[in-house]
Amino acid sequence: MREPNDAELVSAASHGNREAYASLVRRHASRVYAVCLAMLHDPDDSQDAAQDVLIKGLEKIHSLRDGNQFAMWITRIAQNHCRDHWRTQKRRDELLHKHSQETSVASESSTPDLSDALARLPDKYRLPLMLYYFDGQSIDNLAKALDISRAGVGSRLARARHALRRLLEKSHG
Amino acid sequence: MDDYLRPCENYGDRLALMTSGDLSDPELADVMRHLSECGQCRSYWKALQDDHKALTVFTRSHQKQVELVESNVIARILQPEPDRREAGRTSWWRWIMQTKSGRLLAGSTAAAIVIFILVFMQGTSGTFEAWADVIENVRNATSCRCRARELGSDRHEAIKTYSPIGFSQITYEDGEVVERYFIDFAAGTMIHAIPPLELAVSMTVGTKMIDRYVEKDPQAIFTELTALDYVDLGQRRVDGREAVGIRAEGRELVPELVENAEIEAWVDVKTKWPIRIDIRGTSADGRIAKRVRFDEFEWNIPVDEDDFQWNIPRAYDVASGIEIEMDEPHAIEGLGGFARVMDRYPPTLAYEQIRPVVWKQLGMRMLTTDVIPEMHRIRATCSFYGKLVREERQVVYFGDRVTPGDPDRVLLRWKTDQDDQYRVVYGDLRAETVNGAALLELEGR
Known part of the structure; x- marks a missing residue:
């Protein structure tokens, strides 16, 4: 039997079919987690955030007009959620009089591993890279999900890897 | 190491696709043939494979978290309704009590309730109860088209x-x-074309500049506006629809465009989507005013990469090789370029106030491939200035009194991250960092 596509699942989910939304969760949990990890850098925070995002997705699914855009839509919710998380964190840090400079200087002086280097990549590069590796899908599927051409995916990944390599080289002197 | 960073132009993308086995047979054959001939691409390919392996291992190490996310969410959404409510209460309470983020959220929520009572009960008197839905709609929109x-x-x-x-x-x-x-964000390219004159400028755009373009979209403007101390304009008919409006003003709204701005936004009460945003900008002396209206919004429209690329017709006169970015070196370059064209610095760094000055002096010469790139560069300078204003870096610009012939006078300055340290750009575009006492002395010249 043919697997329902995202648009069909979104349509069923917005009419109250929770099984349909569960299928969307199975299909997109890794993407959402990847986005959260890319932005929050902490696995535990990212796990909490990804759960919140997917639950929020169910609550808001009726507002998504074009079900084919689910991947982009849930990615956007994840990005917004993580930005809110940053702001809360920032406010808390300010309240606690933590000097953010200390943290960044400390992290820059230590030898970073791949995770640190990924964390320092600009969003523009980090997100496609994380989505690609975490989704574990073919370039064709990724191109479809990101709404760009295959060459575009290749180009983004190549640039992301360049940037990552530069960071690793820089940190290793 | 430079070899890694420079594969042959035609093969970079294809080598990236080859890493994951995503090339067709003919493409693969072509790339293999090239690899056998090109040592540079072989080095690049080897490094790509190493990175690919490292990233794959890294991803697998997070697989457990992904599985937990999936199972926890599915368990929550598939629980029967009454149990879910009960279990929800229990797990939420446990989460609040046992986790730092839970306690933080509880504290923030309490604070938010207090702020809500203080602000909303006094100011907006609940004329429109669905702002949260509007903000959520706008923030989660995947795209937007407007006039x-x-x-x-x-x-x-x-x-x-x-x-x-x-x-x-x-x-x-x-x-x-x-x-x-x-502007293609992934490719980092911008094309600006003027069809009646058959000319175009092709530019590369840095990531910070792209972030600024993203931040300036109506979604961001609207979200930012609702986070400000705004005035409730009540309900009235706008474009034939029942709408509620808010208004905010201040220097920090769009400092890179106008020195003072007032933004008014109207939202359809029924659909809970914005239908009109008016921006009114004025110069500090009130002489220059600009009023722009955004309306006829369409949200969540399908877009693809082709919508943001354009093949410049052959007949066009094209300027290329221009790079714009929102950082100090490019900001200085923008000032230098402007001075080369105009023999002076812009009197202000609010772009909408610079344009009429240039138009007045150059007229149609403004629309040439010599001048247009400089306008884009100075626009990047304005964006950098706007960023400093928003970050409250005590930025001051003296372009109305300092000229390229004033090598020792301060043209632009702002506070750095360090205590009592200021970055100073002089009339000859040298830059250095000085302390507060030195700045005082410099600005007294």
């Missing part, structure tokens, strides 16, 4: 398309296309 036009001029209008993958603008004068902008 922008300067009020008071019926001849021009622009159709702007905003999305996470790019921005485009087509400007019409009496129905004819007079200007096109295309």
